[in-house]
Amino acid sequence: MKRGVGQGGYSLREKIFLKLRQDILDGKYKAGDSLVEMKLAEEMGVSRTPVREAIRQLELEGLVYSIPNKGVFVEGITSQDIEDIYAIRECMEGLAARWAIERMDEQSLKELENLCELMEFYTGKGDLDRVGELNSKFHDLIFESTNSKPLKQILSDFQYYIGNIRLASLKSPGRAEQSLSEHKAIVEAFKDRDVEKGERALVEHIRNTRLNYEKMRRD
Amino acid sequence: MKRGVGQGGYSLREKIFLKLRQDILDGKYKAGDSLVEMKLAEEMGVSRTPVREAIRQLELEGLVYSIPNKGVFVEGITSQDIEDIYAIRECMEGLAARWAIERMDEQSLKELENLCELMEFYTGKGDLDRVGELNSKFHDLIFESTNSKPLKQILSDFQYYIGNIRLASLKSPGRAEQSLSEHKAIVEAFKDRDVEKGERALVEHIRNTRLNYEKMRRD
DNA sequence: ATTGACTCTATTGTATACAATCCCCGGTGT
DNA sequence: ACACCGGGGATTGTATACAATAGAGTCAAT
Numbered sequence: 001m002k003r004g005v006g007q008g009g010y011s012l013r014e015k016i017f018l019k020l021r022q023d024i025l026d027g028k029y030k031a032g033d034s035l036v037e038m039k040l041a042e043e044m045g046v047s048r049t050p051v052r053e054a055i056r057q058l059e060l061e062g063l064v065y066s067i068p069n070k071g072v073f074v075e076g077i078t079s080q081d082i083e084d085i086y087a088i089r090e091c092m093e094g095l096a097a098r099w100a101i102e103r104m105d106e107q108s109l110k111e112l113e114n115l116c117e118l119m120e121f122y123t124g125k126g127d128l129d130r131v132g133e134l135n136s137k138f139h140d141l142i143f144e145s146t147n148s149k150p151l152k153q154i155l156s157d158f159q160y161y162i163g164n165i166r167l168a169s170l171k172s173p174g175r176a177e178q179s180l181s182e183h184k185a186i187v188e189a190f191k192d193r194d195v196e197k198g199e200r201a202l203v204e205h206i207r208n209t210r211l212n213y214e215k216m217r218r219d
Numbered sequence: 220m221k222r223g224v225g226q227g228g229y230s231l232r233e234k235i236f237l238k239l240r241q242d243i244l245d246g247k248y249k250a251g252d253s254l255v256e257m258k259l260a261e262e263m264g265v266s267r268t269p270v271r272e273a274i275r276q277l278e279l280e281g282l283v284y285s286i287p288n289k290g291v292f293v294e295g296i297t298s299q300d301i302e303d304i305y306a307i308r309e310c311m312e313g314l315a316a317r318w319a320i321e322r323m324d325e326q327s328l329k330e331l332e333n334l335c336e337l338m339e340f341y342t343g344k345g346d347l348d349r350v351g352e353l354n355s356k357f358h359d360l361i362f363e364s365t366n367s368k369p370l371k372q373i374l375s376d377f378q379y380y381i382g383n384i385r386l387a388s389l390k391s392p393g394r395a396e397q398s399l400s401e402h403k404a405i406v407e408a409f410k411d412r413d414v415e416k417g418e419r420a421l422v423e424h425i426r427n428t429r430l431n432y433e434k435m436r437r438d
Numbered sequence: 439a440t441t442g443a444c445t446c447t448a449t450t451g452t453a454t455a456c457a458a459t460c461c462c463c464g465g466t467g468t
Numbered sequence: 469a470c471a472c473c474g475g476g477g478a479t480t481g482t483a484t485a486c487a488a489t490a491g492a493g494t495c496a497a498t
Contacts, residue, residue: 069490
């Protein structure tokens with residue numbers, strides 16, 4: 001039998017989960033919208049089963065809430081949530097920096113440096129979408145290097161949640177250049193294996209990102 | 220139709236999810252064990268569907284990992300994970316204290332005080348299981364009062380993860396009394412609406428819990 | 439006019455049926 | 469002895485069928 005959606009290595013459920021999450025984060029479904037299993041299933045040309053499973057996962061992530069026998073509704077994330085996430089990250093990325101600097105191997109360090117150079121290149125070219133991508137990889141690499149499952153999980157989720165925000169923030173004038181120099185400082189500290197400096201640099205970076213977001217929101 | 224398991228307000232999926240999670244955390248399923256949908260379904264007298272949904276949620280929480288078309292296997296949590304969780308909590312509960320003190324209403328404050336008094340009572344009676352329960356409620360109430368969805372979600376999950384550890388820790392000699400006095404200090408700070416003091420008290424409390432855990436592990 | 443019961447529809451909850459996949463294991467040829 | 473190939477069982481992935489429930493709208497009795 002020919003499969004409708006599930007080509008790319010992932011299972012249908014996985015693909016649907018990612019798609020729905022992206023759609024919610026993109027605002028395609030607004031808070032309060034109801035997600036009807038059958039409707040979604042038809043739209044994607046699959047049965048209800050994988051849709052259900054995807055929705056259950058969204059529920060656990062807190063992006064939707066479900067009222068038994070009634071329906072499931074989009075929760076979305078508020079700007080309050082985003083501010084909270086930045087505050088939390090400010091704490092946790094410090095921890096991440098500490099652990100990563102202690103545990104990161106030479107190869108990952110090289111890769112980190114490389115990512116930073118690529119960011120410089122694309123920042124120069126003004127391709128900010130690409131820069132945003134690299135930015136994600138940069139931080140993901142740090143999370144990965146902490147070698148801490150709990151920390152990794154939290155920060156990766158958060159990263160995904162605020163991905164769009166961060167991209168928008170990156171496009172505000174001057175921010176990309178500032179962000180770049182902050183990343184350079186982080187790489188510097190990592191190369192020196194200087195925990196104190198790295199922690200400061202990373203926390204500072206998050207802090208500036210948050211401030212920029214708040215400034216952007218005011219306009 | 221008569222329902223087999225889903226009596227208590229929850230859906231079958233919910234109950235199965237909670238049960239499986241508890242079983243994994245209790246060590247009934249050890250790391251590497253495979254969870255077979257059909258087997259679990261038969262054991263609980265339900266069909267595969269709700270079992271699948273529960274497993275998908277466990278997967279998202281990182282407690283199991285699934286290899287497509289092969290099976291799902293218990294990941295469990297290592298003692299490294301637990302130490303990491305304590306370290307993370309040490310950061311985040313400070314944040315929680317700050318937010319909760321600023322935002323907690325009088326009624327919740329009363330309740331917090333009440334929980335502390337109950338803990339004192341049961342600590343005196345030596346009913347540590349009950350104390351552990353109250354302890355969970357105590358911290359949950361604080362999380363709730365932060366009014367921050369992201370923070371709440373993370374800390375509640377962690378709390379659940381390490382629930383058993385904490386209970387064991389509470390039973391080591393003298394720890395219950397120490398824990399009680401720490402809780403009293405927290406309540407004190409909350410009543411005074413003293414952010415600095417509350418933050419210090421709560422962080423210190425987590426820190427001591429962690430130290431006690433490490434000490435316990437060494438024996 | 440209001441209220442209460444009732445049916446009807448939409449939706450989810452659960453069960454089962456069927457398809458696809460992986461992997462072990464044994465046979466077979468060299 | 470050993471590599472290779474193929475069958476069959478076990479397991480998950482997906483689809484569909486059926487049950488239960490909530491809620492809205494209707495209609496009759498008061």
